[in-house]
Amino acid sequence: MEAGRRAEDVARDQGVSKHTIYAWKAKYGGLEVSEAEEVKHLRDENGRLKKLVAELSLDKTMLQDVLRKKW
Secondary structure (H helix, E strand, C coil): CCCCCCHHHHHHHHCCCHHHHHHHHHHHCCCCHHHHHHHHHHHHHHHHHHHHHHHHHHHHHHHHHHHHHHC
């Protein structure tokens, strides 16, 4: 709960279910704000890197296919 407010009220304000509020609290409840921001930054960076790896894998596969057909 946020500053004594009921989970249902916070959930309604945020547009999520009360179960989501409880899940977030269980997951992030013990973190300081700076730690939560760092987790968000690391998740964003991880997503960016996963996308980059996927693109490079496709490029590699395409180049290997071209080489196989050329020789």
